[in-house]
Amino acid sequence: MKKIKIDPALKKILQDFSASFRSKRQNVLQGYDFEELRTALAELKDRALDQNENLVAQFEEKARAHGSHVLRARDGARANELVLKICRDHGIQKMVKTKSLVSEEIGLNDFLARYDVEARETDLGEWIVQLAAERPTHMVMPAIHLTRQDVAALFSEKMGRRVADDIPSLVRLARGEMRREIFAAQAGLTGANALLAENGAIMLVTNEGNGRLVTTVPPVHIVLASIEKVLPTLEDALKLLRLLPRNATGQTITSYVSFIAGPHQGRQYIILLDNHRSDMLADPEFREVLRCVKCSACLNVCPVYQIIGGEAYSHIYMGGIGTLFTAWIHGLKKSKELAGICLRCHRCEEYCATKIKIADLITALAGRLREKTGVPLWKRFAFDGVMAGPGIQRAAFKAARTARRMISVKDGFSRKLPVWMKKYDRFRALPAPAAKPFSKMFEKEFVPAESAAESSKGTVTVFGGCLIEHFYPEIGMAAARVISKLGYKVRVAPGLCCGFPAGNAGFRKASSEAFAALLKKIEIDGPVITLCPTCATMLVRRGPEAVSSEKAKELAGRTIPFSRFIFEKEWEHLTKLMKKGRPAQKATYHESCHHHNVLRAGRTSRKLVEAALQTGILDMDEPDKCCGFAGSFSVDHPEISAALLADKLAAIEKTGADVVALDCPGCLLQIRGGCQRRGLRLRIAHTAEIIDQQMS
Amino acid sequence: MDPEIERFVENAKAVGSEVELFPRVDDAVCFLKEFFEKNEIKSALIAASLKHREPFDREFSSLETKLSADSIWVAAGLAAADFGVAETGTLVRLDQSDEEKNVWTLPETCLCLLEKERIVPRLEAIAPEMARHLARTDIPSPQVSLVSGPSRTADIECQLTIGVHGPARLIILLIG
Numbered sequence: 003m004k005k006i007k008i009d010p011a012l013k014k015i016l017q018d019f020s021a022s023f024r025s026k027r028q029n030v031l032q033g034y035d036f037e038e039l040r041t042a043l044a045e046l047k048d049r050a051l052d053q054n055e056n057l058v059a060q061f062e063e064k065a066r067a068h069g070s071h072v073l074r075a076r077d078g079a080r081a082n083e084l085v086l087k088i089c090r091d092h093g094i095q096k097m098v099k100t101k102s103l104v105s106e107e108i109g110l111n112d113f114l115a116r117y118d119v120e121a122r123e124t125d126l127g128e129w130i131v132q133l134a135a136e137r138p139t140h141m142v143m144p145a146i147h148l149t150r151q152d153v154a155a156l157f158s159e160k161m162g163r164r165v166a167d168d169i170p171s172l173v174r175l176a177r178g179e180m181r182r183e184i185f186a187a188q189a190g191l192t193g194a195n196a197l198l199a200e201n202g203a204i205m206l207v208t209n210e211g212n213g214r215l216v217t218t219v220p221p222v223h224i225v226l227a228s229i230e231k232v233l234p235t236l237e238d239a240l241k242l243l244r245l246l247p248r249n250a251t252g253q254t255i256t257s258y259v260s261f262i263a264g265p266h267q268g269r270q271y272i273i274l275l276d277n278h279r280s281d282m283l284a285d286p287e288f289r290e291v292l293r294c295v296k297c298s299a300c301l302n303v304c305p306v307y308q309i310i311g312g313e314a315y316s317h318i319y320m321g322g323i324g325t326l327f328t329a330w331i332h333g334l335k336k337s338k339e340l341a342g343i344c345l346r347c348h349r350c351e352e353y354c355a356t357k358i359k360i361a362d363l364i365t366a367l368a369g370r371l372r373e374k375t376g377v378p379l380w381k382r383f384a385f386d387g388v389m390a391g392p393g394i395q396r397a398a399f400k401a402a403r404t405a406r407r408m409i410s411v412k413d414g415f416s417r418k419l420p421v422w423m424k425k426y427d428r429f430r431a432l433p434a435p436a437a438k439p440f441s442k443m444f445e446k447e448f449v450p451a452e453s454a455a456e457s458s459k460g461t462v463t464v465f466g467g468c469l470i471e472h473f474y475p476e477i478g479m480a481a482a483r484v485i486s487k488l489g490y491k492v493r494v495a496p497g498l499c500c501g502f503p504a505g506n507a508g509f510r511k512a513s514s515e516a517f518a519a520l521l522k523k524i525e526i527d528g529p530v531i532t533l534c535p536t537c538a539t540m541l542v543r544r545g546p547e548a549v550s551s552e553k554a555k556e557l558a559g560r561t562i563p564f565s566r567f568i569f570e571k572e573w574e575h576l577t578k579l580m581k582k583g584r585p586a587q588k589a590t591y592h593e594s595c596h597h598h599n600v601l602r603a604g605r606t607s608r609k610l611v612e613a614a615l616q617t618g619i620l621d622m623d624e625p626d627k628c629c630g631f632a633g634s635f636s637v638d639h640p641e642i643s644a645a646l647l648a649d650k651l652a653a654i655e656k657t658g659a660d661v662v663a664l665d666c667p668g669c670l671l672q673i674r675g676g677c678q679r680r681g682l683r684l685r686i687a688h689t690a691e692i693i694d695q696q697m698s
Numbered sequence: 699m700d701p702e703i704e705r706f707v708e709n710a711k712a713v714g715s716e717v718e719l720f721p722r723v724d725d726a727v728c729f730l731k732e733f734f735e736k737n738e739i740k741s742a743l744i745a746a747s748l749k750h751r752e753p754f755d756r757e758f759s760s761l762e763t764k765l766s767a768d769s770i771w772v773a774a775g776l777a778a779a780d781f782g783v784a785e786t787g788t789l790v791r792l793d794q795s796d797e798e799k800n801v802w803t804l805p806e807t808c809l810c811l812l813e814k815e816r817i818v819p820r821l822e823a824i825a826p827e828m829a830r831h832l833a834r835t836d837i838p839s840p841q842v843s844l845v846s847g848p849s850r851t852a853d854i855e856c857q858l859t860i861g862v863h864g865p866a867r868l869i870i871l872l873i874g
Contacts, residue, residue, distance in 0.1 A: 019856050067835055145853055153854055173851060173859045180863065185767040201832040203840075205873055211849040211864025214803040218796055236829045241823055252853075254713070255786040258803070258864070259844035263832045266839045267796050644785035 006314050006343070008645055011598035012147055016308040017649075019146060023302045026252025026484045037342075044356040046241055047293040050233050054283060057199040057232040058274060064202030068264025071271045078108030081275050084343050085110060085191070085224060088271050089119045092222050094188040097121045100212045101128070102193035102274055103141065103296060104226050106318050107331060110191075121191070122183050124212040126176055133160055139312030141298040141320060142250055147311055173469070193296075195246070196239045197274075202261035204272070205239050207246060209256045217260070221268030228275045230283075230292040236261070242295060248461040249355045250297035275614070278330045287366055293356035300360060305628045306343055309645050315343055322350055324358040329367055341367050342638050346506060347628040348599035365506055365544075372508030381634070385504035385512045392498050392519045399472045402435040409434055415678055426637060429644035430675035433473045440466045440475035448479065450486045454468035457489035460528050464494050465541070465561075467534035469667035471497040477667060480694035481533055481564055487579060487697055488572045495530065496523040502540040503633055505548065514548040517518055521545075521553055530561045533690060535597035535666050536633070538563050563597065565665060565689050569606035577613055580696050584616075589692075590659035591619045592650070592673065593626040594666035596663035603665070607689050611663040614696040620657040631672035647676045654684065661685045663692055702784045706817045707872070711788030713847035714860060716869045726871040727753050730773075731871075733809070734761065734774065742774040745801045746794070748811075765804055775805030775865070779845075779850060781824050782817040782870075786846055789870065790824065792831040793841040802845050803864040810845075814874030 009166075023050065050057060062072045075081035089097070097114070099105065099121055111121045111132075123132045127144035131137065134156050138144030144324055145153070154167035157175060165175060182188075192213060194204040204225055206213040217223050239261075247253040262452055264270060283289050301307050301321040312320045317336045319327040323345045329337035354360065371377075388398050394597040410417040411434040419427055438446075462485055466478040482492045496518045505513030517540065523528070532538035541561040546554045568576055591608050598604040604626070608619055630636060630646030650673060654662055664670060674686040687695075699707075720726040741763035748754040749762075753816050754776070763772055769828070777798075779789040789810055802808060817864050818824055821844075834840045849864030858868045 009807070010796075012847050015855070022856065064833075068840075069838070125853070126851045130853070143853060143856065148854070150855055163707070169859050172854060173862050179860055181770050185770045198832070201829065203832045203842075209850045209852075210862045211803040212862075214799065215863055216797045218803075236832065237822070240825060243821070254709070255788055255844070255846045256843065257713070257847050257850050259846075261828065261832055261842040263834075263841065264839040266799070266841075270839075333826050527866050598829075647704070 005641060006639065008309055008641060009150075009311070012311050013309050013645070015146060015149075016311060020302050020308050023252055027249065027299070030248045030252050030254050034248070040355050040357055043241055043245055043295075044293055046233070046238050047295075047356050048290075050238070051230065051283060051289060051292055054229060054232065057234060058229050059123045060199040061197050061202055061232050062274070064200065065264070065272055068202050069270070070202065070264055071269065073271060073273045074491070075273055075275045075277070077277050078275070081108050081111055081114040081226065081273055081277070084273050085226070086114065086117055087226060089114070089117075089189065091675040092269070094189060094222065095119060096187045097189045097191055098124050098184050098187040098216050098220065099191045100124050100193075100216045100606070101621065102191060102226050102320070104193055104228050107277065108275070110226070120242050122187070124180050124184060124216055126173065126180075127201050127208060129176060129180060130156065132566060137313065139316075139320075141301060143295055147313070163499045171614065181682070184212075184215050184219050185262060188219040189222040189224055191224040191226060192216055194225055194231055196242060197227055197232040198236055198261070199232055200235045201263055203236075203261045205243070206260045206262065207243070207256050209251075210257050211258050214258055214260055215474060217262060218266055222513070223265060223268070225270065225272040226275065226404055227272070228277065229279050239421050245355050246295055246297055249299045249353070263651065264689070282330050288326065288330070290358050291323070291330075291363065292328075293358055294323055295669070297355050299353040299355060302516055303349050303353050305347060305349065305646055306345055306642055309342070309642055311673060315340065320425070322364055323358065326360070326363055326367065334371060337367065338371055338375055341371060343642075345595070345628050345632040345635055347595035347632060349595065349626060349628070352599055365508075367493055368506070368508030369510045377508060381507050381509070385507055385509040389402050389499050389504050389512060389516055391515075395499055396497075399435065399439070402472070403437065406437065410561070413678075415675070425640050427675070429640070429679060430647060430672055432675060432680035435472055436475050438475060439497050440471045441479040441494050441588065443475045443479060443613050444494045448482055448492070450492065451483070453489050454486045455489055459489045460685065461491040461493055462525045462528050463525065463530045464492055465530050465532045465537060466494070466497070466498050467532070467537035467667065469671060470533055474667050474670065477688045477690055480688070481690035484568070484690060484694050484697060487569070488575055493525065496520065498523060500537045500540040500545065501548070502544065504592070505540070505544055507634055510548065513544075517545045518549050521549060521551070521557065524557065526553070526556055526560055528560070529567060530557060531562060531564050531567050533564050533667065533688065535563060535594055536668060537599050539596045539600045544627050563601055563603045563665065565607040565610050566601075566603045568693070569610055576693070578613060581698075582616070584696065586617055587615050588620055588653060588657075588659045589615050589617065589661040589663055590622045591625060592622070592629065592654075592662055592664040592669055594664055595632070597665045607665050610689055611692055614693045615661070620659045622653040622657050624653065629669045629672045631668045633668065636672070643672075647672055651676050651680060655682065659684070661692070663687055663689055665689050701815070702819055703814055703817055703872075705816060706782050706784040706787055708787070709784065710847070713787050714849050714850065714868070715787060716867065717872055718869060719872050721874070727757055729871065730776070730809065731757060735844055737773070739773045740746055741772055742776055743797065743801045743805055744775075745777045745798050747778050747798070748776060760819065765800070772805050773807065775801040775808045777801040777808060777810040778831055779810050779812045780816065782812050783821050784817055785820045788821070788835055788844050788846040790821075790828075791843045791845070792827070793843050794837050796839070799841055799843065802843055803849070805865055806861070807867040807869065808865040809869045809871060811871050814872055
């Protein structure tokens with residue numbers, strides 16, 4: 003993996019932007035049901051994609067009836083040629099453009115420059131970026147990486163005089179320059195936010211007003227739009243318009259929205275670009291990517307984007323969704339590095355305007371990448387070699403336990419790790435393997451509560467997962483004690499890997515094999531209570547997708563996260579058993595990605611912790627932002643993992659809490675290890691441990 | 699005031715528009731004359747729909763100008779909206795000519811007349827009118843313009859700045 007540099011100034015700009023975006027967005031969504039709006043929009047886009055071919059043909063016919071010239075381009079090269087031909091036919095030497103991501107996709111500006119046609123951007127951010135000979139680093143805020151001082155220095159250089167660095171004068175100056183260019187141009191090129199099949203109109207959504215100037219001032223208007231933009235009716239476009247500005251920039255509506263049908267004073271050419279979109283449409287797994295309306299909310303909340311920015315996290319299209327487009331449009335190979343940058347934290351999916359399962363699709367892409375382009379040797383060894391087979395898996399962890407003496411264990415942390423592991427434990431101390439795995443410890447040491455013996459509540463299976471099995475058996479024991487005191491007989495699932503890590507790294511076969519082996523061994527005759535939300539995600543979602551059997555379905559149906567089980571089934575009973583009058587503790591809660599974004603169990607955990615500690619949770623900033631563990635991500639990108647952890651620790655420290663509660667042993671490993679390195683004396687505890695402590 | 703109209707005014711202001719209320723058209727014309735005088739405005743773009751309509755023709759036709767590559771600035775534009783949308787404070791115009799389209803974006807200040815009775819709660823309420831307009835083939839280029847506040851950008855350091863390409867001021871003259 004390529005090391006990615008982190009620029010602290012850029013990180014600050016992007017993180018501040020994210021915070022302001024989230025708060026503005028929340029404000030304009032007040033009184034609206036986001037879930038309902040986006041479900042309707044996703045369904046609408048799906049229906050439009052189903053009949054894409056017909057709708058494109060209908061749009062074409064209607065646009066022609068208005069006098070527009072409609073052209074089709076199978077790929078980028080063809081689209082570039084078509085634009086060039088229009089330029090030659092009309093003697094166009096200078097063209098002004100506005101927000102056409104598609105033209106970036108096909109490299110139009112550079113292509114035209116080779117034939118002496120100047121293409122000038124007019125969106126302020128893009129105009130600045132083009133002046134600086136750089137590339138946009140955000141889909142909606144192209145120059146977000148530049149400060150006012152950068153812009154002033156750039157203007158001073160280009161205009162040959164000193165320019166003050168206050169924003170209104172910079173904007174004023176750009177206004178004059180851009181207006182002159184628009185009036186001097188012989189053509190204007192725009193994208194389209196939607197193409198309306200019922201009347202051949204295009205919808206353009208802008209704030210600056212350049213969309214209107216570019217389409218009305220020059221004599222020729224060229225529309226360059228990709229085929230998935232077509233919607234059946236104006237009413238559909240209004241549904242899009244209701245959500246797009248709210249989700250994109252936190253505005254109720256943008257300053258200008260234009261529906262344009264037909265050519266204005268001169269001519270209008272509409273180029274409809276395919277560029278591998280038909281291939282995506284034909285792929286049942288990935289076609290939903292074409293639901294994307296390019297609002298970029300996913301980017302605005304992406305924890306990694308906020309740290310590394312759009313230059314590092316793009317080929318042309320950015321972030322997680324951009325990675326998916328890249329794989330189809332620019333080829334699998336170009337998407338390989340990008341796919342490895344996604345944390346798979348699923349936060350973007352909470353914000354997506356059309357409910358695209360971005361993180362799941364990146365995982366599916368990782369599978370295709372592994373099969374088609376290969377992976378690093380260590381991953382092949384770890385996932386194909388070790389994790390896929392139960393026997394060798396057990397042997398590997400046993401070997402690690404015997405190495406405890408060599409790595410010198412103190413307070414549960416490893417002190418003498420091999421040199422090659424240094425970059426992984428510099429920012430976060432790594433735990434030592436436990437002396438006994440959870441399943442063995444339970445078998446030998448667990449004493450059921452007296453109440454459980456007489457109770458008729460039945461048996462539950464506790465599923466710890468690898469981290470609890472091999473590193474944190476005490477969490478498993480705590481959960482078992484709580485469940486036993488609530489009157490259940492407790493059984494522990496076989497200490498086998500669920501297969502998630504292998505699947506996440508693209509090893510689909512190894513993942514299915516591991517899951518199948520677990521499925522064979524596990525007994526399901528009651529609830530299966532999970533202590534790790536990542537394992538739970540495998541049991542309820544990924545597993546049944548990989549192995550379709552009745553038992554897989556049954557396991558999915560019976561699986562329930564620890565906190566949800568207690569909250570839904572035993573809330574009142576639990577509050578009675580909790581010991582009162584313990585000294586107050588100040589606690590905060592970290593929302594683990596899979597627990598919060600996939601299982602949606604974060605709320606129940608918070609309530610449990612509050613009840614157990616008899617105190618309100620002290621909220622940290624962005625409790626739902628990834629701590630940076632994210633499985634093998636922290637091995638591939640230790641520098642990003644460290645930066646995410648630093649932010650998480652800072653957010654925790656700011657609350658003044660003594661206890662950090664969470665529900666994922668992976669996050670616990672990361673945060674506890676980070677505290678150890680920083681010398682923070684905090685208790686990092688699983689919800690099960692907190693409840694167990696308050697009950698005894 | 700009708701709650702729908704109140705909501706329109708509130709939301710128009712929230713997106714940065716200025717709103718002036720007048721009982722009759724003549725009062726709005728007085729305001730415009732004073733505004734042009736006070737700001738020493740000698741030329742303006744005037745929407746086609748106001749050109750042959752009294753009292754606008756009589757009062758303002760002398761200000762009328764056209765823009766070209768040699769003359770790219772104009773201080774004011776006078777427009778008329780077909781509808782107002784209360785939910786977002788949006789002006790809606792079913793544009794028929796190129797001049798009309800430019801009235802919204804080329805001037806430094808855009809002044810727009812709107813009759814109170816033309817205010818609808820949501821955009822969806824006028825979707826049929828908009829769709830019918832866009833389907834017209836008897837005029838060269840039907841366009842529906844939705845305008846909500848002045849031209850704005852946040853492209854430098856995410857700071858909201860107005861008047862980047864289009865008007866820095868949008869003044870709505872609400873009549874009725």
